Amino acid sequence: MSDQKKIAVLGGGSWATAIVKMLSENLETVGWYMRSESAIEHIKENNHNPKYLRAADVYAHQLNLSSDINSIVQEYNVLIFAIPSAFLMSELAKLNLPLKDKIIFSAIKGIVPETGLIVGEHFHEKHNVPLDNIGVITGPCHAEEVAMERLSYLTIASQNEENAKAMSLCLDSWYIKTKISDDIIGTEYAAMLKNIYAVAAGIAHGLGYGDNFQSVLMSNAIREMKRFIKKVHKMKRNINNSAYLGDLLVTGYSVFSRNRQFGNMIGKGYTVKSAQMEMSMIAEGYYATKSAYKIKEENGANTPIITTVYNVLYDNKDAKKEFKKLTDKLD
Amino acid sequence: MSDQKKIAVLGGGSWATAIVKMLSENLETVGWYMRSESAIEHIKENNHNPKYLRAADVYAHQLNLSSDINSIVQEYNVLIFAIPSAFLMSELAKLNLPLKDKIIFSAIKGIVPETGLIVGEHFHEKHNVPLDNIGVITGPCHAEEVAMERLSYLTIASQNEENAKAMSLCLDSWYIKTKISDDIIGTEYAAMLKNIYAVAAGIAHGLGYGDNFQSVLMSNAIREMKRFIKKVHKMKRNINNSAYLGDLLVTGYSVFSRNRQFGNMIGKGYTVKSAQMEMSMIAEGYYATKSAYKIKEENGANTPIITTVYNVLYDNKDAKKEFKKLTDKLD
Structure with a gap:
């Protein structure tokens, strides 16, 4: 260079x-x-x-x-x-x-x-x-x-x-x-995973969960992200650095995020297809969810949020019921 | 009980x-x-x-x-x-x-x-x-x-x-x-410190900083909170648990937070006194800043955000200049 x-x-x-x-x-x-x-x-x-x-x-x-x-x-x-x-x-x-x-x-x-x-x-x-x-x-x-x-x-x-x-x-x-x-691997996975968490934040919003819950969701999301990335590429990193936590927050808390908008529509009852048609594009988080789910199945990371989003987007499960179950896994 | x-x-x-x-x-x-x-x-x-x-x-x-x-x-x-x-x-x-x-x-x-x-x-x-x-x-x-x-x-x-x-x-x-x-000490300090970071978020907003910066500020705030609490009471804790990070986020990202509102007025150029009169109350973060500053002076914690807020609220320093300096200390 x-x-x-x-x-x-x-x-x-x-x-x-x-x-x-x-x-x-x-x-x-x-x-x-x-x-x-x-x-x-x-x-x-x-x-x-x-x-x-x-x-x-x-x-x-x-x-x-x-x-x-x-x-x-x-x-x-x-x-x-x-x-x-x-x-x-x-x-x-x-x-x-x-x-x-x-x-x-x-x-x-x-x-x-x-x-x-x-x-x-x-x-x-x-x-x-x-x-x-x-x-x-x-x-x-x-x-x-x-x-x-x-x-x-x-x-x-x-x-x-x-x-x-x-x-x-x-x-x-x-x-x-x-x-x-x-940390090329970790930053790139973080950038990808945050889109899934933004979808989750959107679904929660669409289902009527409030700000108290969103903060718990983000607090759990960063811990989940840490576990996921550690399984994929173990090295010394501070998950609270801007490239990980900051990136999660700017997306998860943004009402302009397309991933969050997509999730919001799912939470409000749209099917995946109709949400995608309505948005005339496909949110990155949609693909990220499938890949992340596959990876965590392989490496055994404990990722209740990713699993919940996967169940809703790819397994046609009811968003309300899945998030109800998720709330018991968060703390 | x-x-x-x-x-x-x-x-x-x-x-x-x-x-x-x-x-x-x-x-x-x-x-x-x-x-x-x-x-x-x-x-x-x-x-x-x-x-x-x-x-x-x-x-x-x-x-x-x-x-x-x-x-x-x-x-x-x-x-x-x-x-x-x-x-x-x-x-x-x-x-x-x-x-x-x-x-x-x-x-x-x-x-x-x-x-x-x-x-x-x-x-x-x-x-x-x-x-x-x-x-x-x-x-x-x-x-x-x-x-x-x-x-x-x-x-x-x-x-x-x-x-x-x-x-x-x-x-x-x-x-x-x-x-x-x-962790009675840690949770209580976290609950107190988050009000200072909400004031900081408000000042930044009032000065015209955007969402990208806010996410960096929060990412730095949680790292700073971890350092501060560790100095006060060292024990094994996950700073990303809801009682610490979640509490920071629900306050820092809330437009309804009185601490954030107070900071916002300071950022927009109000003096501390006029902001307090305008709000007809005093934000918790105002007192917290003074105490936290004193504590960090005693124990030597590295807390650029607390110091910046202190300089603005208690040392009559110019918010714009202080935040400009702060931006060089964040990452």
Whole structure:
């Protein structure tokens, strides 16, 4: 990562746009791949993304925009993926270049539905990217507040400290503070699990549980997250650091979280299908639940919240009854 | 605590009313001391407290109401104090009976301003109540949600497990779940410290910091709380249990918290005095800040958030500048 100019962002959504904005504070040019030609044209003329995070200024003269993923991958050696996990496989299928020599940062916060792997693992196992060349960019960070230049903290995780530091410098600015971590597995699982807990918080809200219960749910969720991640990748970590607890809180307490909205509809009696249709998208937490459930079945972690959400979303169990049972397992 | 009928609540506010309601689910009669004769008359006629927590049904036929603190203390051997800490000393001054043979539970969540002691310590040191006879009733629990019979979890802490269990049984009901703890010092300090962090959250909000920052602040607050309590009373505890983290979250994320409101006004530029006048009361966190600052000065705990709030509230420092400095100490 010696040449900071060679960083590209892949993805056209809110979080991708926020990352481009953050990088633009430090870099002369940023590569940016997105599918939509019309969005690219709009950005070139208006200096903002037409559909996502419109409030964020992104200046065309700093951007190397392209709707051709191969040309961006060819030209840049550091790639930040910020494509929703549901579309990652189909985007990667377009590649006719190898990724194994690239430095890959995941800003995806989810699980690849087709493989059930967290994104870092997916790049490692399916694209032969060495673990040392993989990193994670994680919050707590709503993209909307980046657009407003409200102070936010990011954690940049990589086994390769030099890469983490270099990326950290590229993202740091007067409204972004960064810290580095070597817990790439833990931070990525935390980012994924928090979406499940946000779904749980939404279901509880939809069922009529109040703030007292939500605080107990979050208090149990962070303990459950700690147990889960410890089973997956045991190392010394403080689960109350911002990348874990902070990320859980910003999502679990956000009424804007799509995962929480999705859960809320389930709690109010929508079926999974009708909630998904109503939202015209699928919440990351939906896929995360299935994968996390499978993983905890394999490693034996005690995760009553994940199990409850799984039973409701995938086993067609009654949300009210399942949460009633859950309340006896929390403390 | 063999005779469950001998429990009385002292205090006429929302939290006292909520506790009376919870006890009424299990006990035939509950003693209830409050200063206001007119409130007592109102409750006798209307089965609800006229000024606080009006939505909670409390049935006069189950209550032994009195505005004479001595008659209640005379008649009952288990006393639950739910008087705001600012008024505790003046109420206790009315006593002409000793407390040393009573079982005392504190539901006060604050510090006694005149002595700088947490309530349990105050009863122990100033009224010769043996530590074994002292307990704490703690949330996370907004009284308003008790009135609505929304599921809430309480922690009952006492060194005397039998007393804790007995009280726990008296409070438990279809909408209240209880757990016991032997960490009377830790739970009481947590309940007090969380008010300071709620003031901090309010100041940050008033200054224009957003949700991303709040989650970082709370993530740092729980780590700071852990360090502080460890210095005061070292024992094995999981700071992420509901009595610590849950209580922090329900207060820190509540827009109804008086401590948060107070902080918010400070953040918006009110002086301490004008904020207090505007609110026509003093937030518990105001006193807690002074006491906690003194304690951390003595024991050397690293508490940047408490120090920042202290500097703003007591040292007349500029909130904006102090929080700017604080942001560099968080991660």
